[in-house]
Amino acid sequence: MSIIVMSGCATGIGAATRKVLEAAGHQIVGIDIRDAEVIADLSTAEGRKQAIADVLAKCSKGMDGLVLCAGLGPQTKVLGNVVSVNYFGATELMDAFLPELKQGHQPAVVVISSVASAHLAFDKNPLAPALEAGEEAKARAIVEQAGEQGGNLAYSGSKNALTVAVRKRAAAWGEAGVRLNTIAPGATDTPLLQAGLQDPRYGESIAKFVPPMGRRAEPSEMASVIAFLMSPAASYVHGAQIVIDGGIDAAMRPTQF
Numbered sequence: 001m002s003i004i005v006m007s008g009c010a011t012g013i014g015a016a017t018r019k020v021l022e023a024a025g026h027q028i029v030g031i032d033i034r035d036a037e038v039i040a041d042l043s044t045a046e047g048r049k050q051a052i053a054d055v056l057a058k059c060s061k062g063m064d065g066l067v068l069c070a071g072l073g074p075q076t077k078v079l080g081n082v083v084s085v086n087y088f089g090a091t092e093l094m095d096a097f098l099p100e101l102k103q104g105h106q107p108a109v110v111v112i113s114s115v116a117s118a119h120l121a122f123d124k125n126p127l128a129p130a131l132e133a134g135e136e137a138k139a140r141a142i143v144e145q146a147g148e149q150g151g152n153l154a155y156s157g158s159k160n161a162l163t164v165a166v167r168k169r170a171a172a173w174g175e176a177g178v179r180l181n182t183i184a185p186g187a188t189d190t191p192l193l194q195a196g197l198q199d200p201r202y203g204e205s206i207a208k209f210v211p212p213m214g215r216r217a218e219p220s221e222m223a224s225v226i227a228f229l230m231s232p233a234a235s236y237v238h239g240a241q242i243v244i245d246g247g248i249d250a251a252m253r254p255t256q257f
């Protein structure tokens with residue numbers, strides 16, 4: 001049995017992943033705003049500090065894996081929280097847990113990004129400089145002052161920078177023996193997606209975002225790929241972003257490669 005720390009395990013993709021990993025015999029230490037071993041708010045620096053301290057206290061026997069699912073969608077009322085949870089809620093946790101992961105058994109990390117991470121280029125991402133510099137207040141201010149498209153910028157900008165943050169760590173983490181990958185889900189039936197569909201600003205475009213497979217994904221279809229990436233079966237997969245989107249990225253931009 002190995003110990004896997006997970007954020008965002010209360011609902012959606014995280015809850016489905018928790019189920020699969022537990023069925024495979026792993027012990028989960030979950031972090032969420034509710035229904036988890038560690039209750040913490042990842043939208044604030046204090047909440048993240050508390051989450052890290054509480055997890056380390058619970059993981060005295062070590063840590064073998066980390067799955068970072070916590071995230072907020074573009075319809076979120078306080079847009080700064082999208083940036084804080086999606087970017088800092090993932091990067092600060094993974095960096096804080098690296099020393100424990102290095103000591104783990106066949107350690108692996110999966111970070112949940114999004115197909116939206118490819119909706120803008122990193123060198124044109126208006127949030128990237130502030131996020132990379134750790135300037136949370138500045139990044140929050142950019143999205144809160146962005147007007148109509150603030151939600152899309154907060155979501156795709158934070159996920160784009162998150163995927164790049166993982167790619168930038170691939171060299172050092174590989175040398176440290178810790179595999180690190182992202183997945184990029186397309187539209188998946190979860191509370192986050194339902195909230196987006198009900199939002200008058202984003203509902204129509206999300207509803208139109210139908211992939212070639214002709215349906216949205218079930219959370220279990222993300223969980224099975226995450227479980228694979230966490231397993232020794234993926235022993236040479238490192239620094240990759242696995243797109244799980246029913247073919248929509250290939251269909252929308254086939255030559256952007």
Ligand SMILES: NC(=O)c1ccc[n+]([C@@H]2O[C@H](COP(=O)([O-])OP(=O)(O)OC[C@H]3O[C@@H](n4cnc5c(N)ncnc54)[C@H](O)[C@@H]3O)[C@@H](O)[C@H]2O)c1
Nearest residue numbers: 008010011012013033041042043070071114187188190192
């Ligand atoms: N559903 C989709 O279509 C879709 C597509 C691409 C990427 N994603 C990503 O998948 C991940 C999981 O999302 P989901 O769709 O399962 O949605 P969800 O809302 O069901 O799950 C998000 C989880 O994050 C937790 N969370 C939210 N704010 C938090 C905070 N401040 N502190 C601690 N925990 C917090 C929630 O309680 C919940 O358990 C997210 O990172 C999301 O961006 C989802």
